[in-house]
Amino acid sequence: MVLVSAAGVLGLRALVARYERSVAQERLLDEAARQRRTAVSGPLNYLIIGSDLRANDPEGGQRADTIVIAHVPAGLGQAYLVSIPRDLRVEIPGYGTDKINAAFAYGRAPLLSAAVTGLTGVNFDGAAIIDFSGFQHVVDLLGGVTMCVDTPTRSIHTGRVFTAGCHQMSGAIALDYARQRYDLPAGDFDRQRHHQQLLKAILAKASGSGLATNPLKLDQLIRAVGSSLTVDTNGVPLQDLIFAMRGLRAGDLVGLQVPAHAETIGGTSYALLDDPAPDLFAAVSNAEVAAWATANPKWINKL
Template sequence: MTAGRTGGSEGARRHRRPAPAWAKVALGLGLVLLLISGAGGAGLHMLTNRYDNSVVKELLLDPAARGERGDVAGPLNYLLVGSDERPSADPGADQRSDTIMIAHLPAGLDRAYLISVPRDLLVEIPPAPASGWPGGPDKINSAFQYGGGGQGGTRLLSATLTRLTGIRFDGAALVNFAGFQRAIDLLGGIRMCVDTPVRSIHTRHVFEAGCHQMSGPQALDYARQRYDLPNGDFDRQRHQQQLLRAMMDRATTTDMLRNPLRMDQVIRAIGSSFTVDTNGVPLEELIFGLRRIRSDALRGIQLPSHSEDIDGVSYVLLDEPATTLFGAMHGADLDNWARQHPKWVNRL
């Protein structure tokens, strides 16, 4: 990691408004939909054509962060970004990528790891001349704002992550807050298991311990919580990963796969808020390549790190195992890394 342990830019010190519930689960909803669609069997062609017409396609990856292969052979690394993007006179103002995840699919493409990147991770962000950002250390979610939000913000974020990890991405997805609540409700809600009781700071609802069927608003609210949890934001990252697993479970255990109308409604609910960069791979080919992944083959990984105050500002700093994690992703050896570092693996 190139960012120092002292200082930090003025941008890191400004007050950050709370992100909406939608942004907290944006970190892979697109991937979930791809996996759901891939399980559609005979309806695959119809669904991919419909989905292809629903999503926005842009070049989300910085050239320095873009992989060279452009295929679905595996192993693959996808950048998944959730943004708090709202209409504004200044489109880049205070837009932050509050949910950042790397989806790693080992060779064989029959399983997936979701590596959550803490939004307060202290990193070295490259210069962004268009916004006047000269480059320097700051929290990683600021990269999205310095890049101007949207396409430019995701590009700067991808360049930041490549500088940090050495990983070049095979694709990227950017999701804003629209459509998520309806998508979960269209699935009939999802089953979430609460390990630590917590009161929502937004609705005052108490999520009691145990497994519960949650509606869209409830599930999104729960996935936002970090206060009064034993591990704070790290627990929230795990709950986000669990939510994605729950969505996949629900989608593949109901009649949705045999219900073209319901599938179409889900695609419509998400498509308007989903932007993709497939690195030149046709969407139908990508979905077909991911068709074998099932929810019980989904694993969550907490990026080895810890929180630390620097000059009165709370940051997250990498721990030593993070270096070996990045190396394992490069060397297609993440399965072995996970076995050797069970502390950082979330069973979803």
């Protein structure tokens, strides 16, 4: 959406046509999870799945690294990112009780969407799989992003030490940081917040990167973003969706944490919902998220 808003040189229609050709489109939503409308008018709910599915073995068993409900209120001028804990203990249709991210391994995006709808009661206007490893290239093309580290931590993947403060990070470093959860005060809940922070940082950098005067970089970014996405637009032409929400900026994103806590059951660590969670899910379904967030500031993530 930011790329389209910066398309002063190439022209909006030409840019959207090129972008649409670069993005893979599939039916990602289970029919029980799908919202029955085909117009781009708020409120809207989208399921965003973070995975390395497109970069690695597409046939191998994988679990969703990130599960986010993106709620866009009427007016399409804001977006709430509601992160579902990947270790949340739920009933997965046909597979019994398990962590919610296991649904992606069992039945890919359709089964995961069915599990999320069964948990929350939310039906979706569309869905997207984001290849976060592919976003490394996007971040690097933007010249890196600024990520603010509030708790010093060491990467369990690379041994890299992240010191407190705001730092300019390359794609590899930003993703390394965003994937950490061990030794952080809130564990996986901090990791969820860092994923939201990274998406906001990418949006902020793209907004101010001078793309309108650099058609070559703009074209490179279109291809890089397109190669990192698989979308289900619920029958809406992708260009209509992009045009409708092209005005969203980094400052319009609000990150929310689903009220939950970690608990070990039978030797396995799960996340279990806390009392405010059902009210949050109802607020998403009923387009009352702003009011819920105002009444529950504890669950607003600092991005």
